[in-house]
Amino acid sequence: MSKNSAAVKSVEQPSLNGQSDRGTNKPRRPDTAERARGKRLDRRFGFPWILPAMIVSVGVLYYCIGYTGYISTLNWDGASPEPIPVGAQNYTHLFADPVFWKSVVHTGIFFVVTFTVQVALGMFFAILLHSKVRLGVFYKVLIFVPVVLAPATMAPVFRTIYAPDGQINQIIRALGLHDFSYAWLADQNTALIAVMSAAIWQSTGVVFVLYYAAMSQVEPELMEAARLDGAGNFRIIRSIIWPGVRGTTLAIAILTAIGSLKTFDWPFLITQGGPSYGTEFLGTQIYRVSVALSQVGYGAALSIILLVLALTVAVILNIAGKEKGARRV
Amino acid sequence: MFEVRRWYTRGALQLVLTLMVVPFVFPLIAxxxxxxxxxxWGNYATVLSLGLLPRFFINSVLLSTAVLVIVLACTLTAAFGFSKLHIRGKELFFWMLLAALTLPEVVLLAPLFATVTAAGAYNSLWAVIVxxxxxxxxxxxxxxxNFVDGIPDELIEAARVDGANTWQAFRHIIMPLTRPIVAAIVVLVFINSWNGYLFPLLFLQTPEQQTITLVPQYFVGQFNNDQTKVLAAAVLTALPVLIAYISLQKFFERGLAAGALK
Incomplete structure (x- = not known):
């Protein structure tokens, strides 16, 4: 600011003013000793710069994780002043709990299905919108809009759509099955599909934007050359575009895997994890166990397992990514 | 990308694209x-006549703004420190941060609840903000x-030679040059805190303190599960974000795509 006003004032004598500026509020060229002092200052004063982030983030999060680890060795309802230490009992209980294994299986299915569908749809939209279609921006906005909407806002809509008198059944009735009124959310299998459809609906926009950006990086000369060699559209997608965006595909795999483990909002808000644990995920189970059943110790043990799973998945996928020479995310 | 020469293949592509976009628009129409x-429209009138809706909005704005301010302040200073300053054991601290990248928020449920209740912050926005x-x-x-790493060290060196101290280097070099990444972070953090559900659900009990993601639940209670009014409330809560996205389309797409590349 002050520099700007000085510059404005000194239009007539820019060089002179520049000199005086340097002379008044800035020291002359520092010699080597001064420079070394600067370095030392850095070393002494560097730490305060990362301190706020370390306190707010690492401090809070590691404190909470440590606390969770401690709670996971207790039999505690979350309110009683004297929790009973039970050692590893919560963990042995956990591995014998069929609901836990259901949650793990649902997470696995959720990952495979949402990843496959999102990659297919994302590639499809990115390729088409890189081709000569009209109103590209319009389609882009429509695909991306779900990304910015809260699951909490949209969950009632999905509940309505899949209700016995909802829009899905109305469409099926209009197509000819006149008495069709299936309760999609009351059946374990279709309820899981409903939850996955909501997640896919929301996240495809991100996958699409990532692929769209990655495809802009694929060299046009490569495609030109392939075309001259007689390659058709599908051959070009398979042999040039798909390998060209592999780094992005890996990033999406990590993102979706972690996202699957974190899944909470959609199943909680659409089906509450039901019917009969048919859409239970680790997140919803932890919430149900800790809040509704007041088994806080058991919920903490589940949390620790979830944390270990998330870290393991991230490490494995990152290593896999490095080995294949893809860009680290 | 896809080369189409004939008008009817081009038409077919357009048609296929349109059909595939329909499922994305369908829930919004529903x-x-x-x-x-x-x-x-009476549904909207009923929802608005409750008079509490502005309160939910204000709380969400307060929440998102506070989170944004804290995150930006911590992020820019830390990025500068990690990238350009000498810190003993720097990479160790950085890895401690990175290890928290994959942390699911539900893991924090029990300790946060115990801490928040003990600190008397229950039902206060701070219990969600921190x-x-x-x-x-x-x-x-x-x-x-990553972004600050791309700013050449020579710029900082030159500023130092001209007599700037660390704070001035941060203020006059790092802050102006990081604007693009700040824009991405603002969008990402804003959307995440605006749409956050679990922490408000856990810690905000009275409607006067709640955020817009708890609106559907509130109306389910108010209107005895009258879906039409719940959906009217959903439309009203979705509108501000929609308007923000459509007017700042590029920023949103860039910011949220950057956010995906964890």
Whole structure:
């Protein structure tokens, strides 16, 4: 600011003013000793710069994780002043709990299905919108809009759509099955599909934007050359575009895997994890166990397992990514 | 990308694209249609007449703004420190941050609840703001550090030669040059805290303190599960974000895509 006003004032004598500026509020060229002092200052004063982030983030999060680890060795309802230490009992209980294994299986299915569908749809939209279609921006906005909407806002809509008198059944009735009124959310299998459809609906926009950006990086000369060699559209997608965006595909795999483990909002808000644990995920189970059943110790043990799973998945996928020479995310 | 020469293949592509986009628009149409069922615009009138809706909005704005301020302040200073300053054991600290990248928020449920109740912060926005910020910082620091790494050291050196201290180098070099990544972080953090559900659900008990993601639940209680009014409330809560996205389309797409590349 002050520099700007000085510059404005000194239009007539820019060089002179520049000199005086340097002379008044800035020291002359520092010699080597001064420079070394600067370095030392850095070393002494560097730490305060990362301190706020370390306190707010690492401090809070590691404190909470440590606390969770401690709670996971207790039999505690979350309110009683004297929790009973039970050692590893919560963990042995956990591995014998069929609901836990259901949650793990649902997470696995959720990952495979949402990843496959999102990659297919994302590639499809990115390729088409890189081709000569009209109103590209319009389609882009429509695909991306779900990304910015809260699951909490949209969950009632999905509940309505899949209700016995909802829009899905109305469409099926209009197509000819006149008495069709299936309760999609009351059946374990279709309820899981409903939850996955909501997640896919929301996240495809991100996958699409990532692929769209990655495809802009694929060299046009490569495609030109392939075309001259007689390659058709599908051959070009398979042999040039798909390998060209592999780094992005890996990033999406990590993102979706972690996202699957974190899944909470959609199943909680659409089906509450039901019917009969048919859409239970680790997140919803932890919430149900800790809040509704007041088994806080058991919920903490589940949390620790979830944390270990998330870290393991991230490490494995990152290593896999490095080995294949893809860009680290 | 896809080379189409004949007009009818081009038409077919356009048609296929349109058909594939329909499922993405369908829930939005269902939402508006459902909100107008029964008493039509009367649903909106009923929802608005409750007078509490502005309160939910204000709380969400306060929440998002506070999270944003905390995250930005911590992120920019830390990115500068990690990238350009000498810190003993720097990479160890950085890895401690990165290890928190994959942390699911539900893991923090029990300890946060115990701590928040003990600190008397239950039903206060701070109980949501602090953990929400803590969870976002590792990632925003990673993004910003990568960006600051791209700023040449010589710029800082030159400023130092001209007599600038560390703070001036930060203020006059790092802050102006990081604007693009700050824009991405703002969008990402804003959307995440605006749409956050679990922490408000856990810690905010009275409607006067709640955020817009708890609106549907509130109306389910108020209107005895009258779906039309719940959907009218959903439309009203979705509108501000929609308007923000459509007017700042590029920023949103860039910011949220950057956010995906964890």
């Amino acid at each position: 939402m508006v249609q459902g909100s107008l069922a029964g008493s039509g 953990p929400a910020a803590a969870l976002q910082i590792p990632f925003t620091v990673l993004l910003a550090r």
